[in-house]
Amino acid sequence: MICDHECTIILCLAGSLFSAGLKGVVCDLINHSMVDVIVSTGANIVDQDFFLKP
Numbered sequence: 001m002i003c004d005h006e007c008t009i010i011l012c013l014a015g016s017l018f019s020a021g022l023k024g025v026v027c028d029l030i031n032h033s034m035v036d037v038i039v040s041t042g043a044n045i046v047d048q049d050f051f052l053k054p
Helices: 018-031
Strands: 010-013 037-040
Touching: 010 018
Parallel strands: 010 037
Antiparallel strands: none
């Protein structure tokens, strides 16, 4: 999907994944331009780790 420039990659997050220790994975996907859109539940948005730099 990354090689197909006509493809839009959507990352869907449900639940408080950052508290579960997956913040680094999500940050790596963003920093390496591996996702185009993020759709998230409120649990990730209000999680205190969301507002901290990796």
